[in-house]
Amino acid sequence: xxxxxxxxxxxxxxxxxxxxxxxxxxxxxxxxxxxxxxxxxxxxxxxxxxxxxxxxxxxxxxxxxxxxxxxxxxxxxxxxxxxxxxxxxxxxxxxxxxxxxxxxxxxxxxxxxxxxxxxxxxxxxxxxxxxxxxxxxxxxxxxxxxxxxxxxxxxxxxxxxxxxxxxxxxxxxxxxxxxxxxxxxxxxxxxxxxxxxxxxxxxxxxxxxxxxxxxxxxxxxxxxxxxxxxxxxxxxxxxxxxxxxxxxxxxxxxxxxxxxxxxxxxxxxxxxxxxxxxxxxxxxxxxxxxxxxxxxxxxxxxxxxxxxxxxxxxxxxxxxxxxxxxxx
Amino acid sequence: xxxxxxxxxxxxxxxxxxxxxxxxxxxxxxxxxxxxxxxxxxxxxxxxxxxxxxxxxxxxxxxxxxxxxxxxxxxxxxxxxxxxxxxxxxxxxxxxxxxxxxxxxxxxxxxxxxxxxxxxxxxxxxxxxxxxxxxxxxxxxxxxxxxxxxxxxxxxxxxxxxxxxxxxxxxxxxxxxxxxxxxxxxxxxxxxxxxxxxxxxxxxxxxxxxxxxxxxxxxxxxxxxxxxxxxxxxxxxxxxxxxxxxxxxxxxxxxxxxxxxxxxxxxxxxxxxxxxxxxx
Numbered sequence: 001x002x003x004x005x006x007x008x009x010x011x012x013x014x015x016x017x018x019x020x021x022x023x024x025x026x027x028x029x030x031x032x033x034x035x036x037x038x039x040x041x042x043x044x045x046x047x048x049x050x051x052x053x054x055x056x057x058x059x060x061x062x063x064x065x066x067x068x069x070x071x072x073x074x075x076x077x078x079x080x081x082x083x084x085x086x087x088x089x090x091x092x093x094x095x096x097x098x099x100x101x102x103x104x105x106x107x108x109x110x111x112x113x114x115x116x117x118x119x120x121x122x123x124x125x126x127x128x129x130x131x132x133x134x135x136x137x138x139x140x141x142x143x144x145x146x147x148x149x150x151x152x153x154x155x156x157x158x159x160x161x162x163x164x165x166x167x168x169x170x171x172x173x174x175x176x177x178x179x180x181x182x183x184x185x186x187x188x189x190x191x192x193x194x195x196x197x198x199x200x201x202x203x204x205x206x207x208x209x210x211x212x213x214x215x216x217x218x219x220x221x222x223x224x225x226x227x228x229x230x231x232x233x234x235x236x237x238x239x240x241x242x243x244x245x246x247x248x249x250x251x252x253x254x255x256x257x258x259x260x261x262x263x264x265x266x267x268x269x270x271x272x273x274x275x276x277x278x279x280x281x282x283x284x285x286x287x288x289x290x291x292x293x294x295x296x297x298x299x300x301x302x303x304x305x306x307x308x309x310x311x312x313x314x315x316x317x318x319x320x321x322x323x324x325x326x327x328x
Numbered sequence: 329x330x331x332x333x334x335x336x337x338x339x340x341x342x343x344x345x346x347x348x349x350x351x352x353x354x355x356x357x358x359x360x361x362x363x364x365x366x367x368x369x370x371x372x373x374x375x376x377x378x379x380x381x382x383x384x385x386x387x388x389x390x391x392x393x394x395x396x397x398x399x400x401x402x403x404x405x406x407x408x409x410x411x412x413x414x415x416x417x418x419x420x421x422x423x424x425x426x427x428x429x430x431x432x433x434x435x436x437x438x439x440x441x442x443x444x445x446x447x448x449x450x451x452x453x454x455x456x457x458x459x460x461x462x463x464x465x466x467x468x469x470x471x472x473x474x475x476x477x478x479x480x481x482x483x484x485x486x487x488x489x490x491x492x493x494x495x496x497x498x499x500x501x502x503x504x505x506x507x508x509x510x511x512x513x514x515x516x517x518x519x520x521x522x523x524x525x526x527x528x529x530x531x532x533x534x535x536x537x538x539x540x541x542x543x544x545x546x547x548x549x550x551x552x553x554x555x556x557x558x559x560x561x562x563x564x565x566x567x568x569x570x571x572x573x574x575x576x577x578x579x580x581x582x583x584x585x586x587x588x589x590x591x592x593x594x595x596x597x598x599x600x601x602x603x604x605x606x607x608x
Binding site: 016042043046050051054061065068126129139140143144147150155159169200212254286313 | 338342345346349350352353354356357359360363371372373374377407411414415418419420422423425426427429430432435438441442444445446447448449450451452453454455456457459460469470471474476478479482483511536539540541542543546547561562565572575576579582583587589590594595597598601602
């Protein structure tokens with residue numbers, strides 16, 4: 001373990017002990033004013049460390065990104081760093097691939113989210129009633145949630161390998177195709193493989209969320225519906241769906257952002273290829289930043305990302321009335 | 329159709345569906361495992377793809393450790409992930425407690441801020457941090473990864489911990505304070521023991537989050553002796569002659585710790601996920 005990490009961990013522990021001792025010290029004093037002050041300060045003392053860490057770690061880089069977006073900032077030329085106005089944005093939209101990449105991003109997000117949602121819903125409905133071994137079954141079927149996108153990417157990249165891949169072999173054996181398909185080398189198909197991997201990875205999450213919501217529906221509602229002679233399909237649309245709607249909306253919206261931002265699968269499976277046909281905005285930003293070390297251009301891409309996500313976040317807050325509730 | 333036939337049909341359909349889902353999850357894992365136990369010649373025999381190893385071998389696993397120093401990668405990953413898990417858990421207990429038990433000015437904007445941090449693309453933060461860490465001379469250290477994993481896992485874990493606290497009736501604490509316990513005594517002797525499963529679940533979240541991360545790893549780490557598991561395996565794909573058997577062996581070993589943690593803690597992890605994620 002490197003010494004810096006060790007020192008840091010020690011500092012954290014020492015701070016904890018000091019905080020603990022201080023609080024105990026004040027606790028013993030019976031001075032009324034001091035006690036009231038302490039009570040008011042307590043929550044801030046508890047959450048302070050988290051808040052400061054997060055503000056530093058997210059605030060500073062965000063401000064920095066904005067500044068870099070208007071700079072000629074290449075890591076390869078550290079002495080030539082200066083402001084260059086809108087040059088980076090000019091370069092960004094002169095790039096003939098940018099519209100392809102924006103389209104890819106939306107296709108990737110929409111298809112993945114819908115796939116995860118539909119399959120997750122079906123799985124949750126199937127899991128709803130108790131059966132023997134449900135605990136074990138869940139532990140297995142929810143496993144992909146705990147898996148790293150990186151390893152999932154490896155599995156899919158290997159399975160869809162054009163020459164040695166098991167998918168081609170199965171399709172040929174079933175007589176569905178006669179010639180092996182170069183999945184990862186064909187525009188359109190490479191993005192499809194990424195989407196399939198993303199769906200595989202995300203179904204458990206949706207199933208978990210929807211299942212929890214389903215289990216919170218009181219049973220007597222269904223009893224009443226049964227007495228009124230409600231069929232299963234009508235029951236689903238008239239009772240089940242309205243009940244779990246808030247969960248569904250919240251999960252869908254949050255998941256959309258998460259998928260939009262995540263690109264490890266792309267890096268592992270296709271590397272954005274062939275020729276940017278499976279590149280999305282964040283993965284393109286990664287590629288731009290760390291293949292050409294043009295941080296200015298990457299930061300300009302980042303600003304574009306923030307604009308898109310900002311619009312989305314406003315929409316999100318409107319739909320969920322998240323801030324009106326004032327509470328989660 | 330009589331109701332009974334109908335019910336039987338429904339049950340059969342349900343069982344079939346569940347079986348299909350299970351197959352869908354297990355087959356890719358099976359394929360990875362099978363590949364990892366085949367000798368290289370069998371893996372790249374395109375004419376005859378075998379669905380069970382003809383020759384069963386551990387050569388891939390051996391190579392992983394002898395040629396690619398996988399032991400060191402696992403060690404690096406363990407150091408970074410357990411420090412992340414530990415510190416995230418400690419900070420989440422404090423933060424979660426404040427959010428669950430106090431009403432204070434700025435609380436709702438804090439919660440909103442936590443949500444917003446979850447919306448920010450990681451790569452946007454990574455690039456400036458890369459510059460910062462380079463200047464601070466902590467690039468290519470465990471500390472750089474630890475710091476990044478700490479801040480990316482904190483918001484979700486604090487929110488999750490908060491909802492674990494909220495499930496414990498406040499009367500429990502009141503009773504303790506009537507009996508003369510101080511706040512800290514109550515927290516450590518009464519509340520935390522009851523919450524133990526929740527605390528372990530939060531540790532598992534942070535550990536898995538750090539263990540599975542690839543992108544920041546590829547950027548902050550640049551010498552092989554510091555590689556974490558995903559970064560090390562990623563560098564193997566880049567090689568001209570990809571040894572898929574070795575990669576799959578590495579993948580299996582990378583999944584094991586998180587899979588075991590998840591299987592053991594499934595109930596609490598699922599609880600934490602639903603509590604924390606619906607809400608943020």
